[in-house]
Every structure is written in C-alpha cells, then in structure tokens.
Amino acid sequence: MRGTPAAARVRILAAVLCAACCALPALSPRAGTPWGASGLLLALCLACEALGRRFDPGSLRAGGAGSFLPLLPVAAFLLPPAAAALVATGAAAAGRVERPPFAARRIWRAAQLALACCAASWTHTLLGGPATLGGPGAPDFPYALLPAGAAALTFSLTLTALDCAILAAAEGQPVRRSWRALLPRALGPHLVHALAGLMMAVLWRSLYGPLSALFVLLPMYISCWVFAQCHREETAHRATIRALVQAVDIKDAYTRGHSERVGRASVLIARELGMDPARLEALRFAGILHDVGKLGVPTRVLRKDGPLTPEERRVMSLHPEYGHEIVRGIGFLDEARAAILHHHERMDGNGYPYGLSGCRIPEFARIVAVADAFDAMTSTRSYRRGRPVPAALAELRRCAGSQFDPRMVRALTRAVDRHGWSCADTAVTADEAGGGVPVPAARRDAAPSRDRRPSPDRSA
Template identity: 75%
Template sequence: MRSTPRAARVCILGAVICAVLCSLPAWTPGAATPWGTLALLTTLYLVCELPGRCPFFGSSVPISAGSFFPLLLAAAFLLPPAAAALVAILGSLAGRVEQPPFAARRVWRAAQLSVTVWAASCAHTVLGGPGALGGGSGDQGVPDFPYALLPACAAALAFSLVLTVLDGCILVTAERQPARHAWRGLLPHSLGPHLVHALAGLMMAVLWRSSYGPLSALFVLLPMYISCWVFAQYHREHAAHRATIRALVQAVDIKDKYTRGHSERVGKASVLIARELGMQESRLEALRFAGILHDVGKLGVPTRVLRKDGPLTPEERRVIELHPEYGHEIVRGIGFLDEARAAILHHHERLDGSGYPYGLSGRQIPEFARVVAVADAFDAMTSTRSYRRGRPVPAAVAELERCAGSQFDPQMVGALARGLARHGWSGAATAVTADEVAVRERMPVPGAREEGAGDVRRPSPAPSPDGRERAADGREAADRGDGTDVSAERPG
C-alpha cells in the first residue's frame, strides 16, 4: 500500500468505509438476513475466483471479477441490499491480481464490488423485484413476467453507474488520468454487457427460487462461466496481437527515428478513410494494422541508407524500394493480419501502373493498399521532419487531389477529404520538435555532421516556382518514395 499514491489510498479508504456502512445492517439483530443463501452465493463466487490463482490453470481462466457479474447480480436479486453487499468480498480478496500493488488492488476491488452490488440490490428492491421473483425466501410462487424484467434492468443500470463512477475515481487518483478523460466512454461500453449479465442473473434467481432449488441455478452459471472463459481467451489473443504489432512498430521507429509516430498516424488515417467508405467494421482492425505496419519492411533496409545525409544513389533508391517486399516477408506468417499483408506489399503501387514493386494498376491494386497509400502520403506531407516543415492539411489534401487518378485512387482521396472535413485531424504530430527544426535551420553549414553533434539534417527548401515543395536532398526524395511521392520527383 505504501507505493499507492496518497489520493488513491484516500479513495480506497472511502470505498471501504462505504462498503462497511452498506453491509452493516445485515449484522444487526432482527435483520432477518438469509445467511444460508448468503453463504452459498459467497462460496460460489469464491469458487469462481480461485481457479485464477491456481498454477494448474495458469492464465487460461477468467481472472477478473467482471467475469462473474451474473452471479453478483443474481445475489442482488435474491438478497436484501445489506446481505448482497457481502457476497463479493471473499472472492475479491482471494482472487488473482496481475499487477502490484496486490493488496491495494484486492481491497479496492472488494470494496468497489460490495458498494456496487448493494446499489443494484437497492434499485431492484425499490421497484418490487423480490416480489416479482415469486415472493420472499422459501416462497415457491410463480415469477411475474414480464414485470420482473423492469427491476432487473434498473439493477443493471445502477450496477453500471456505480461501477463507472468508482472506476473513474481510481483512474484519476491512482493512474493520474485527467478528470475530463477518466469517465469518457466507460458507461456506454459497460451498460450493454451489464444488461446481458442482469438477464443471466435473473435466470439464476428465478431457478434458485423455483421448486428445483439452488442446484438448478448452476445450469445458468456453468454456461456463463464457459462463455466468459472463451471471451477471456479471445481478449488475451487480441492483446498478444497488439503486442506483436507494437513490437514491430517500435523496432521500425528505433531504426528510422525521423518518422517516429508516422505508422500510428497512418493507421488512424486509414480507418478514417475506411469509415467514410462505409467499410465493414470487421475489416477496420485489419486495415488499421495495415496502416501501422506498412513500413515494417524498413527493418530490412540498411540503417545507413535510411539515415543518410545527402542524395541517395540510384542503387540506394532501389534498396529503399525493396521495403514493401521485405515487409511482406516479415509478416507472411502472421495469420491474423489477413488483408493487411497485401496492403504492406502493394501500398507503393500507383494507379497508372508506374509504382512498385510490381507495377500494378487500377483495380489490380488491393483496396487496402489504395487506402494506405493515401493515408501514408497525407501523414508524410503534414508531419514536420528534421529536414523540412510539414504542409498544412488543406495543402496536403489539394496535392492528393492533384495526383488522384494517376497516383492515388480518387475514391480514397475523396473519402479522406470528407473525413477530415467532418472530424478534423489531430494526428499531424512532428517527428522532431519545432525547436530542433529551428536550430537545424540556423546551422551555418546545412547537412554537415559536426563532431559529437549527432545527425544534422538540411533545412526546409524554398518553394519551387510552381508553388510545390521540391526535394531538398536524398532524404526528402526518399520520404516521397516512402510516403508522399506526389511530385514529379518519383523515385526510380
């Protein structure tokens, strides 16, 4: 707990005090707490959490308490609020925690869920939920459907609201996130799943109160546990995918530091174009991966070529132009990339057939590659590099429109222009700071490498007579070949 920020400790202490106050009425004499039902539900929740700490199971089981929200909501439906607040405590304290501080996380989770289940049970009770389930404890009455759905949904809403508020509080105090961002998106993303959990919890509660007894409720719990296990496996696989992508991008950024952050922005712009085209959501992630990894082939290009000061020789230009094929070979065995592999290979093809590596033209170029080509060029033009300043967004769009039909697919260019007009663009980040650019522009000998001064680049060139920037050196030309290539100075 000592490593926990003071504000987070205050937040945790406040949650613990609230949990104690919520559960206190269950211990008072004459409270008529159904201890048998409470003990059974608490044991079930504990049993669901313990496999996460068992070495035999490892990380192949759901480890977060959220996996068992249906059971907690069933407790909110079956128990008075004060008793329901006790169900999650043992399981949360005994459950698996992956990151330190372990004790603080367990205590917080136990207090958070205690207060949350109490709030859900209060909402359910206020709307007459216990009566709609068939009466009090021991009553085998028939559930009042569909009225029973109303208190169950209200309980899910209360559950989601309280959980969201507490999650945001800990993000602000422990993770030091800005308050204006901490709660953003939490409720919309959680409300739907919590409503589904509430329906499963309602089924458990109805069976629990039926003539078949508590044992029959396991027929709901077991399928829910299995489905949560499958869902957790999917998320772990997805996390592994993201880690793979992140490692490749970091390797490229380390090797070619002058385009750092470029890959992420190309992925973002690619998705912006795809949404304007009405592309299916199932394809968006693969397209984002394509944008992020489009330059992964730079790992196969000698560093001396990528970082060279001055003009590139024709041989060096040919080496640069091999990076799409290198990239395709690097990702060939990564099955989840799907259509992204074709985009990595073909994102430098041109609509008129004069691109590389295979000189494809028109619709022969895969759709993903045509999207990434526009996104790549747009970000390369709008990003400030050490050797030239970035263009304004309108100027970059105008240049793309000028080259639409010859280099770029006009449909993709139009989609980007519409997306930028609708949403704007906040991704035009610099690969180096503006101060670095200013210092380099004041260098007495542009392009010179001084002893101990590091890699010094040329300043931004003066505009050409036709109003478009011309390549200042081989690095600018390489950048156009790698991304913008929107002028007559196409490489090769």
C-alpha cells in the same frame, strides 16, 4: 499500502468505512439475514474464484473483479442489501490480485464491490424486484426485467464512479476521461451478467430450488471463457502490431507517429467508400504496418539527410517486399499483407515492386498509398516544412489517375472536409529535438517516407 499516494489512501479508507456501514447490519440478529442463501452464494463465489485460479477460465472481469463477478447480481436479486454487500466483501477478499500494491488493491476491491452490490440490491428492492421473481409461483415477466436492468445499471455506475475516483487520486487521471473510457466497457458485461443472474434467481426461487440455478452457471462460464479467449487473441494481435511499429520507430526516428496516422487516414477513406466494417480493422493494420519493411533497410539509408543515391534508392525500394516477408506468417492480417506489398504501385504501372496498374493493384494498397502520401506531405521533416492540408489535397488530385486512384483521392477529400485532419499528439519528435520551436500539431511529427513523393520534394 506503503507505496499508495496519500489521496488514494484517504479514498480507500472512506470506501472501506462506507462498505462496513453497508455490510455490518447483516450481522445483527434482528436483521433476519438469510444465512443459508448467503452462505451458499459465498461458497459458489469462492469455488468460482478457485477454479479461475487453477484453470483461468477468463470470466468477464471488470477492473480485476474476479471469476465470481457473474454471481454478484444473483446476490443483489436474492438477498437484502446488507447481506449482498457481505457476500461481495467475502468473495473479493479471497480473490486474486495480479499487481502491487496487493494489500491496497485487495482492500479497495472488497469495499468497491460491497458498495456496488449493496447499491444494486437497494435499487432492485425499491423497484419491487423481489416480488417479480415469483417464489413458488411463476415469475412476473416481463416486469422482472425492469428492476433487474436498473440494478445492473446501478452496479455498473457505482463501480465506474469508484474506479474514476481512485484513478484520479492514485494516477492523476482526469475523472471525465476515465468515465468516458470505463463506463462503455463496463455496461455490456454487467447487463449480460444481470440477465444470467436474473435467470438464476428465478430458478433459485422456483420449486426446484438452488440446485436448478447451477444449470445456468455452467453455460454462462463457458460463454465467458470463449469471450475471454477472443479477448486474449485480440490483445495478442494488438501487442504484435505495437511491437512491430515500435521497432520501426526506433530504427527510423523521422517517421515516428507516421504509421498510426496513415492507419487513421486509411480508415477515413474506407468509411467514405462505404467499406464493410468487418474489413476496417485489417485496413487499419495495413496502414499502421505499411512501412514495417524498413526494418530490413540499413539504418544509414533511413536516416540520411541528403538525397539518396541510385543504389540507396534501389535498397529503399525493397522495403515493401521485406515488409511482406516479415508479416507473411501473421494470419490475422488478411488483406493487410497485400497492401504492405503493393502500396508503392502506381495506377499507370510505373510503381514497384511489380509494376501493377489500375484495378490490378489491391484495393487496400490503393487506399494506403493515398493515406501515406497525404500524411507525408502534411508532416514536417528536418529538411522541409509540411504542406498545408489544402495544398496536399490539391497535389493528390493533380496526381490522381497517374499515381493514385482518383476514387480514393475523392474519398479522402470528402473525409477531411467532414472530419478535418489534425494530430492530437503534442510530444516533441526527432524533427524538433534540436532545440527549435515545435511546429503546429497538424503539420509535424510523422516524417514522410523518403522513397516516394507525389511531388518534387526529395523524389526517389
């Protein structure tokens, strides 16, 4: 714990003391702790964690809680609060820790899960949950769902509150922001775990005994594994996109931040059009990666401050084809590839690279073209100030029909009227780095592409 901030150490110590107060009563002979059930649940938790280390099934983890997390609701439903806290402590203490400081994280995780499991067990007990599980008789459905759901909510709220407290102490993150980010992600998995835990608890209490409860465990972990595989794939997709965007930003510092805003504006347009939500992610990728082909353009051309020569314009006009080649083998981009290739086509057929016109231009490309031009005009460059949003929209309307799809322009206008347009990023960009005064957030940062303008500014 040597590298842990003092404030975080204090909170870890406080959590450990509270967890000890919750768990230690289970060791008293007068507590009547069901050691058989407690030991079996702890053994199952340890077995799941061992399998997780060996095969990495990727169970639904909350804050690195471990592969045993789905079993903790079972402990909360079947055991007294002190015994449930003891099981959680033992399982967490044996779990893996992936990042330093290892000792501090292991101690914190054990205390955190003990407190959350104890609170969930108290909630379940106070609402009469143990009586609804049935014992030798039939379980009391649907009334058993209320205490189980309340216990899962308590578990999730406790974990989130403790996470917010430690993040505020260790990393200085605002509690409100952490709460908004962590709670929605935690609620879903914990509620799913609670439903599976309720089924296990009912079977455990039934005439068939604890062995029958294991039949719930296997499909639950298979579903967790499938979910984790999807999560890993999505994470890999986002890492790929992030790496490509960072490569473009490094090569062309003038357009830093432009790609993300084009992706955001493209999604605003699509939502106004009522596009199928399943396509929005691919469209956002198209907006973010529309200029990835600039990786194939010489740096001296990208960073040139003066007007481009005809030869330099010809080289610049190749970037859509370069971009299409770069992303050709990335299967998850789907329709985004067509947008990257055709986002410089014009409705009148005078665009490039293939001179497509009208509806022959892919829908994604027509959306990205409008979003790209809008952010280009409202952004500030070293050679000109950004236009006000109303002026940029007026210019898009002037060019609608010849350069841009009028339907996309109208959709962007409605979206901006409804949601506004601003840039929350306040970092100083390449355009501001010369010691000047930063310009307003809504008009700076992402420099426009220098190969196409809907207006006379540096027209290529």
